Amino acid sequence: MPILQVALDFMILERALKVADEAVKGGADWIEVGTPLIKSEGMRAVREIKRRFKKTVVADLKTMDVGRVEVEMATKSGASVVTVLSLADDSTIEDSIKAARKYGARVMVDLINHPEPAKRAKEVEKLGADYVCVHVGVDQQMLGKNPLEILREVASTVSIPVAAAGGINSETAADIVKNGADIVIVGGAIIKAPNVEEAARKIKEAIEKGIKIKSELYKKYGEEELKDAFMKVSTPNLSDAMHRKGALGDFIKLGGGKVVGKAVTVRTLDGDWAKAVEAIDVANPGDVIVIDAQDGKTAVWGELATWSCKVKGIAGVVIYGAARDVDEIKKADYPVFARHIAPNAGEPKGFGEIGVELNIMGVKIKPGDWIIGDESGIAVVPREDAVEIANRALDVMEHENRIREEIKRGGTLSSVMELEKWEVER
Numbered sequence: 176m177p178i179l180q181v182a183l184d185f186m187i188l189e190r191a192l193k194v195a196d197e198a199v200k201g202g203a204d205w206i207e208v209g210t211p212l213i214k215s216e217g218m219r220a221v222r223e224i225k226r227r228f229k230k231t232v233v234a235d236l237k238t239m240d241v242g243r244v245e246v247e248m249a250t251k252s253g254a255s256v257v258t259v260l261s262l263a264d265d266s267t268i269e270d271s272i273k274a275a276r277k278y279g280a281r282v283m284v285d286l287i288n289h290p291e292p293a294k295r296a297k298e299v300e301k302l303g304a305d306y307v308c309v310h311v312g313v314d315q316q317m318l319g320k321n322p323l324e325i326l327r328e329v330a331s332t333v334s335i336p337v338a339a340a341g342g343i344n345s346e347t348a349a350d351i352v353k354n355g356a357d358i359v360i361v362g363g364a365i366i367k368a369p370n371v372e373e374a375a376r377k378i379k380e381a382i383e384k385g386i387k388i389k390s391e392l393y394k395k396y397g398e399e400e401l402k403d404a405f406m407k408v409s410t411p412n413l414s415d416a417m418h419r420k421g422a423l424g425d426f427i428k429l430g431g432g433k434v435v436g437k438a439v440t441v442r443t444l445d446g447d448w449a450k451a452v453e454a455i456d457v458a459n460p461g462d463v464i465v466i467d468a469q470d471g472k473t474a475v476w477g478e479l480a481t482w483s484c485k486v487k488g489i490a491g492v493v494i495y496g497a498a499r500d501v502d503e504i505k506k507a508d509y510p511v512f513a514r515h516i517a518p519n520a521g522e523p524k525g526f527g528e529i530g531v532e533l534n535i536m537g538v539k540i541k542p543g544d545w546i547i548g549d550e551s552g553i554a555v556v557p558r559e560d561a562v563e564i565a566n567r568a569l570d571v572m573e574h575e576n577r578i579r580e581e582i583k584r585g586g587t588l589s590s591v592m593e594l595e596k597w598e599v600e601r
């Protein structure tokens with residue numbers, strides 16, 4: 176039966192220990208001290224996990240040099256398996272294996288980012304590696320990559336057991352096994368779950384029965400599914416995913432619910448509503464019209480334009496300027512965001528352009544960029560980064576789901592995050 180290895184990718188040992196305890200109850204066979212945990216807590220994490228769980232402990236060192244020193248450190252601390260990068264020189268891999276042998280430990284060679292994974296897998300097998308790991312890293316997953324194809328190729332090339340990692344969840348675990356994995360490594364889909372025990376149990380069941388168990392979370396979205404992905408996340412999630420960039424605060428939400436769509440951009444002057452309204456004819460259903468009216472306080476938008484959008488199926492409107500007819504916009508239940516409200520409109524003179532790049536409050540908006548608006552404000556996601564940002568925002572949201580659960584169980588936000596420990600040294 177394939178092994179389920181839970182990857183404890185935390186910065187904080189206390190959180191990792193609680194999650195490990197639940198994951199083991201849910202059926203995790205091996206416990207991986209994840210790379211972030213080892214970097215943050217060192218060998219103390221390996222020792223503590225070995226002491227508490229008496230399970231096979233994998234130290235995910237991802238060694239690149241001085242294999243002997245690193246492997247000895249980990250095995251002396253209780254690790255039974257140590258990971259070494261396939262990108263390391265043969266001398267590092269060989270020395271790591273020799274060091275592991277002295278302590279009765281095993282070496283797993285991680286094929287992450289190797290340009291020829293199957294060829295390298297065969298080579299490291301000859302060097303004496305105990306396992307190879309087909310691994311699509313967390314950052315690569317954000318671009319929509321998964322380990323399946325490489326796994327098939329590697330599994331048919333080597334005779335040693337093959338591990339697989341890279342965004343595996345209860346929906347994909349069975350396929351991973353069918354395609355040759357003997358060890359299924361799962362991080363996010365277990366450790367971000369509010370109920371870790373249940374998440375681990377589901378994945379174990381999927382592996383044992385060879386079935387797909389539907390998962391709403393812990394999956395990555397491609398270009399075609401971006402609207403669904405953006406509907407799931409909040410503008411704060413998106414802002415975090417973009418390193419606090421792309422956020423437009425200080426807008427008033429006049430009506431409707433959440434809005435997600437691609438930008439149709441309009442530049443006009445304060446009060447000149449011609450181009451703003453003509454943009455409705457240019458926009459397609461599902462688009463969001465973004466109007467730069469220079470932060471003006473004379474309305475360029477109102478009830479009739481709102482109805483025109485609603486009837487055409489346009490997703491919403493963002494106005495860097497003023498709107499009016501707020502009562503009617505509310506009744507229409509249509510998402511309009513504006514900087515100002517005023518009863519007076521200007522004249523439809525027709526200055527400005529449709530379909531140009533805007534710069535609103537320092538945020539660039541190109542036609543086709545994704546616009547997401549909710550009660551917290553607006554997020555602008557450049558279209559060329561949309562897949563990555565959507566997946567990173569989902570990751571932020573999923574991490575927060577777990578943190579919320581830990582707070583509900585009695586931790587405070589600062590204690591769960593160990594804020595004091597991680598304050599910047601001055």
Ligand SMILES: O=C([C@H](O)CO)[C@H](O)[C@H](O)COP(=O)(O)O
Nearest residue numbers: 182210340341342343361362363
């Ligand atoms: O090794 C890992 C990654 O490089 C971060 O350290 C993960 O443990 C591995 O990818 C499994 O995690 P998920 O991809 O989130 O399942």
